[in-house]
Amino acid sequence: MSSDGPATQFAAVRAAAPRVTPARRPRWEVADVFRLHGEAYRRTHPMPPLHRQVMSAIERCRTAALGGHVERCDDCGFERIAYNSCRNRHCPKCQTMAKARWLEARNAELLPVHYFHVVFTLPHELNPLALANKQRIYGLLFRAAAETLKDFGRDPKHLGGTMGFTAILHTWDQQLRSHVHLHCVVPGGALSADRTRWNSTRDDFLFPVTALSQVFRGKFIDGLKKGVAQGEVACPGGLRPLLPKLYAHNWVLYCKRPFAGPKKVLDYLGRYTHRVAISNHRIVDVDESRVTFRYRDRTHGNVSKLATVSPDDFIRRFMLHVLPKGFKRIRHYGFLASSAKASQLPRCRELLGLTAPLPQPDDKTTEELVAELTGRDLTTCPRCTRGTMHFVCELPDRPTPCLAVNRGPPSRTRS
Numbered sequence: 001m002s003s004d005g006p007a008t009q010f011a012a013v014r015a016a017a018p019r020v021t022p023a024r025r026p027r028w029e030v031a032d033v034f035r036l037h038g039e040a041y042r043r044t045h046p047m048p049p050l051h052r053q054v055m056s057a058i059e060r061c062r063t064a065a066l067g068g069h070v071e072r073c074d075d076c077g078f079e080r081i082a083y084n085s086c087r088n089r090h091c092p093k094c095q096t097m098a099k100a101r102w103l104e105a106r107n108a109e110l111l112p113v114h115y116f117h118v119v120f121t122l123p124h125e126l127n128p129l130a131l132a133n134k135q136r137i138y139g140l141l142f143r144a145a146a147e148t149l150k151d152f153g154r155d156p157k158h159l160g161g162t163m164g165f166t167a168i169l170h171t172w173d174q175q176l177r178s179h180v181h182l183h184c185v186v187p188g189g190a191l192s193a194d195r196t197r198w199n200s201t202r203d204d205f206l207f208p209v210t211a212l213s214q215v216f217r218g219k220f221i222d223g224l225k226k227g228v229a230q231g232e233v234a235c236p237g238g239l240r241p242l243l244p245k246l247y248a249h250n251w252v253l254y255c256k257r258p259f260a261g262p263k264k265v266l267d268y269l270g271r272y273t274h275r276v277a278i279s280n281h282r283i284v285d286v287d288e289s290r291v292t293f294r295y296r297d298r299t300h301g302n303v304s305k306l307a308t309v310s311p312d313d314f315i316r317r318f319m320l321h322v323l324p325k326g327f328k329r330i331r332h333y334g335f336l337a338s339s340a341k342a343s344q345l346p347r348c349r350e351l352l353g354l355t356a357p358l359p360q361p362d363d364k365t366t367e368e369l370v371a372e373l374t375g376r377d378l379t380t381c382p383r384c385t386r387g388t389m390h391f392v393c394e395l396p397d398r399p400t401p402c403l404a405v406n407r408g409p410p411s412r413t414r415s
Contacts, residue, residue, distance in 0.1 A: 026280040030092050030318065033286055034059045037311035045312070051319050054090045061086035061093055067397040075387025081395065090322055095274030097366055102330075103270045106166065107263060108359040109336065109345065112352055114188040115262035116206045118165075119254040120145040120216055121181040125245050130171075130180050133233045135324040138169055138180070140227065144220040145182050146333050151215065152207045153190045153334070159199045161190030162344065164335035168269050172277045174295035175307050176317035185265055188257070191335055191348050198351040206255055213253040221246055273330055277321045286311075 034055050042052065060066050068083035085094045122130065122141060130137040145167060153163035165186040173179035188201040221243070227233035235242075258265045271279070284292040284306060291314040297305050309317070323329060335344035346358055367378045381387040 028283040028286045029280040031058050041315050057086035057088035058091045065398045068395045070392040071389040072392045073381035073387035076384040078383040090276045092280045099274040116186045117258050117265050118184040121252040123249045127178040136233045140223045148216045159190035161192040161199050163190045167331050169329040171321045209255050213251050217251045
């Protein structure tokens with residue numbers, strides 16, 4: 001941070017923040033909160049090294065601190081600096097292209113069947129335990145949910161075969177509070193055990209929700225007991241006082257066929273597959289003592305509201321959702337698992353009458369993806385609109401973070 005006082009630093013960031021419409025570039029960013037208040041937060045709050053790394057990466061993202069390159073128009077000579085991205089998976093700015101490529105790959109795998117959107121949610125009584133044991137509790141959530149769906153799919157009373165589905169972990173609600181749940185996109189059917197049939201569900205029914213919920217609860221609690229008994233899950237005071245609440249709690253499970261089709265579910269989930277907690281477009285204002293952001297009130301008609309919190313509370317809430325290093329929050333199961341997809345997915349397509357080879361996602365460049373998603377051509381000169389921008393030279397990294405919000409377009413060399 002600069003040696004100037006906090007008021008001077010805040011004025012510099014506020015003056016430099018671009019005043020554009022949210023559809024193009026947000027007025028405020030998570031990075032602005034960290035640049036303005038991160039240093040004070042680090043001094044007054046204990047933070048694990050991983051959280052410090054995440055905060056530093058977001059602060060430095062697309063600034064001179066990470067270096068970049070210079071481009072020049074071959075017609076009018078206009079020059080533009082493109083700063084490098086941090087590529088941290090918690091950064092709201094860095095994962096747009098990764099998300100676009102992920103959605104393209106998933107769309108290529110869609111089958112001509114109806115799909116279901118299934119959500120497994122942990123009771124809020126488990127939030128403290130989950131925050132203290134992220135790796136174990138999140139992993140147990142994946143395992144319990146996947147085993148529940150696979151068991152129901154294998155049951156001859158239901159589908160009698162191998163299902164395929166994708167699960168995506170979310171740990172937040174609209175106000176950035178802890179809300180641990182798993183979204184699953186599930187095709188309505190299964191590949192029979194002998195691989196000779198596609199066993200389809202009804203159009204409007206996957207499995208009985210109450211039974212799913214009870215089996216999921218039983219598998220999760222059983223895994224939790226084993227984890228605590230084996231010392232893999234830290235539970236101060238023991239698990240016994242918590243168990244009656246967990247058994248008495250109505251574990252929420254949502255299961256519904258997406259009315260708008262599977263691609264709409266993928267588009268919805270795509271907002272969160274490569275982003276954590278909040279997008280920059282939801283941040284309305286930042287000042288010395290407050291952060292204001294938009295959220296959807298799901299309990300009162302899904303209306304848009306504003307929440308105002310202190311900068312410390314905003315940072316604390318954001319850091320709740322930092323994932324353990326190396327933890328995979330998107331996982332595929334059944335005939336969509338990496339170990340089975342090469343043989344089983346083509347067989348599913350064949351049984352469903354799709355004779356063409358499995359579509360391969362186009363190997364598009366960053367420029368092509370940006371043009372497709374936004375209609376902007378990064379290679380066209382933004383000043384004269386006639387010339388083409390060409391690489392001129394690299395800019396070296398700066399050893400210390402810079403406060404100035406010199407935001408540029410995504411680097412074409414490190415996007």
